[in-house]
Amino acid sequence: MDKKFIFLKDTSANKQIDKTRDIYTKFLDLLRQDNLQEDVQVLRIADAGIYNKGVIAKVFPDNIVYANITEDDVKKIIEITIKQSKIINDLLYKDEPKQLRLVLKNCGVINPESIEEYIANGGYEALGKVVKASTPKQVIEELKTAGLRGRGGAGYPTWKKWEFAREIESDQKYIICNGDEGDPGAYMDRSVLEGDPHAVIEGMIIGGFTIGASKGFVYIRAEYPLAIERVQMAIEQAKANGYLGKNIFGTNFSFDLEIRLGAGAFVCGEETALIASIEGRRGTPRPRPPYPSVKGLWNKPTVINNVETLATIAFVISKGGLWFSGIGTNESKGTKVFAVTGKVKNSGLVEVPMGTTLREIVFDICGGSYSGKKIKAIQTGGPSGGVIPEKFFDTPVSYENLVKLGSIMGSGGMIVMDEDDCMVDIAKFYLQFCVDESCGKCAPCRIGGFQIQNILQKISNGEGKIDDIAKLKRIGVAMQKASLCGLGQSAPNPVLSTLNYFEDEYKEHIINKMCPAHKCKSLVTYSIMQNKCKRCRLCFINCPVNAIGGNREKGFYVDLEKCIKCGKCMEVCKFDAISKQ
């Protein structure tokens, strides 16, 4: 029997209990009983590219994927799939429709710690093709035909960036992979670095060849230990196999890679701040121009690309720019990975061709509302992005369309919100993030964000005044226009876009002192509905501040003076007798 592998991963959203442990033990026990422990290796993996499908098991080399398996299924899998190489249809994982996986193609499919598997899947072919038979100019032409644009946020054409750096004469040039992913809820870069590190490395080597760099840095945030480990391992493997180092593929081209760790400052994802960070200086942006492609790391021409962009490069080279440009819309080519989270049934990474509508992503791929409540809006682009109301969900996803709606593509975060989400609260959350992450260098961002945050807090506390709305807009516009870097320029987007689409909700808070979503604590009151209350005393017992008054005979009530609005009573009530208004 050929050696088989079983990869296990608990993909459920509740990460407190990892169920793979018991299933893993069961597999080992049963395999040992059948004396198969030498023939079948069971591994627990970090990411399978599948989400919210319970425990999944991938069987290799058959490449069979089972979802929602339980301990009881283990015996069946061993008997039928391992011993007979047959498929159990009931357990089979059915791929979500409408996705097109290019960047994520290898994630969860090949063993990321094996360069052999990467090579077996066509890895490093593109690199070979480029260094042996192409000129840098040809690579740039190919990228130009492909229409690949940076996946880090702004969507700058990749070929242009490379072309600028290539044209400049310099004894030393650098290419940097920006793996400083920091948007709340976004983890596509991590998944690629952990799941397919060689794709990123191959993209970087091709980049190095094209622009004439002999040295590259992979900048990864220190909070991604597995990504760091996998990339380090991949670098060493690539060196051992002659893809990195001197005279790659026997040519004159030499290229080396090193990892640099980021210390978790969001602003270090901004390219000039990232460069400062690698140079060992305080991570703050500097004015551009000069752009890094002219004067970057240690004043040498430097190209900085996002992880996803680099992971796409080899694809474009292998399949050809023309093929790649066939995917997507006129202006935005290829696919984009989104990290969909929030109130959807299936949250996770989805990769779709540009031009897929928001509705298709939210409803068809991610299964629509998790709670059954009406979906109100999505927030795209992370803290720099904006909110898009449901009425615009038929918009095809592209850099331009999202900007038109007041949001951005960003790195691809997508948070789905339903009626329970308060727009003031959402804006407050993102602003808080930007205030925390502002480097503090330029006044509009440093103080503007802080003041917006103050005003939002006031509104959420029910202390807002009607002219606060004008103030929010005034500060927001000043931040957009006068901040030095992208972080400050886009930080007010969540406020401005919610104000644009949901100004009434703000006014509700300010004028009527009401939070329609019942989210803003200060504007919510709890009470006990006497007609539903069974006088079980659970709320009375559980209230942390003794704010439930009354007794079994007369009934219970909420003492609003004492109530801290923690919601504990509502949580423990078994009869839905607590109302929140």
Next chain:
Amino acid sequence: MIKAIINGKKVSVEQGTTILDAAKKVFVKIPTLCKHPDLPPSAACGICVVKVKGSSKMVRACCTPIEENMDVTTQDPEIVEIRKTVLELILSRHPDSCLTCGRNNDCELQRLTADFGIRKESFQKSLRDLPIDDSTGTIVLEPPKCILCGRCIEVCQDMQNVWALSFLERGIDTRISPAGDIRLADSPCVRCGQCSNHCPTGAIVEKDDTAKVWQVLQDPEKFCVAQIAPAVRVAIGEAFGLGSGTVLTGKIYALLRRLGFKAVFDTSFGADVTIMEEGSEFIERFIHGKSELPLITTCCPSWVDHMEKFFPDMLGNFSSCKSPHQIVGVLAKTYYAQKAKVDPAKIAMVSIMPCTSKKYEITRSTDMFASGHQDIDTVLTTRELARMIKQAGIDFEHLPDEEPDHMLGDYAGAGVIFGNTGGVLEAALRTVDAILSGPDAKTKIEFNEVRGLKGVKEGVVEVGGKKVRIAVAHGLGNVEYVLNKVREAKKNNQERPYDFIEVMACLGGCVGGGGQPYGVTDEFRTKRAEGIYKDDRSKELRCSHQNPFVQQLYKEFLDKPLSEKAKKLFHTEYKARPIYRK
């Protein structure tokens, strides 16, 4: 040349010119808070935003090079609104203590707020409670007033290469502080005060000693004497609306008497004495091979502090001669006291200096008490004196000129050029040339190779028929280049690159000192320097050794340069000091 349009006017500038500078060509001043002509743009404040046709964004004029055919608008209602909003945001974090601030009436933030006609504060005031750092006794750091423009840090790190100041923390909590959040006195700070001179607000100011001086002036027990440094006379006029570089020596003598000083001396006299000592020291080393070469000047206390911290391996190269004002100080309490029959214990000696570091120098070692008392009691900067004049209600501009008190007040041209970069060296070369050439030879007076604002000036000059290799560095950022050359040569046993080096901590020398009126740029430095040279040229005697009062001093009191007594009163020692005290 780049051709572009600013506010509808055609402009043609060199490639690389920023929009801010290009706008000046068409008589447009774009407001800014963080950009200083001395420094590269930090792009921090966001006030200078302008519109460029075809771009939806606004760009910062301070750091954006103008491009061919760019169509720039620097002023429209939207731009003004944004600038105003940013300014109001800055004000929301800045205390309203203008009336009691060291920069009241001379504050860039205050001025801009007035210009924009801001009449109310739109945003919630949110001030920071951060401790004031006056540990150096020379400059005072008030972080709550800081608008984080970054000038002081740029000055401290790049212009001066001292690295005492840095940003700490981030976001809304960002503040200026010595790295590691230590006190300034425990940091590498050399007290040059350039940070205070470049600060747009009152976040860094000189330590104000005017109250102390008023007090001694009122004290009937005290005999107050004052001396003024060369650079003060050409800069103080700026505080009274007079042109930069106007020589006001006689008016300063007059006003000091009106303030209540009983004797008024001139530091330039001390400079003449310095030349006698330092010049002799150079001849001893250069001609007679006693001790090491190059000889390095030590008139600048920030430079001395910097050297003790960063170049302790070169202590042997330093002139042991004290700075001119210390010489005047010790002479006031010995020679003058004896001759004028004043109890030296009652003399209160006040130095008016262009410098914050002089406040530190007066107690830097026991050698500064050579008279048996503290040789200098108080140092006032030019800025502090200007305030005292205004307080006293003296019509300074129209005051008739007066003479100094003789004995310690008259100077040769060489004494006054100490205020300029290259001046000490030039003064020394004049005297050395004369001494080596003999009494009848016609000697050289003006040494143009040491003049001007080039950061490092190197050359070979001929004095007394001998070639002397010289270097002049001003701005501490320029020192490393010169001294590393010396170090390198020493290490490789090569011939020394220089014989005589002059270093001044501040760009332009003392005329650009940290205690001078605000707003210094190269234009001001040049004008002040011209004023100094004008004063020099106006003197009949141009060389220090020709000064009859200096000759008399040596005859009556000291015997000769480097005599036992001269060494005791005029010379000092140096020691290596830790860069960080903690």
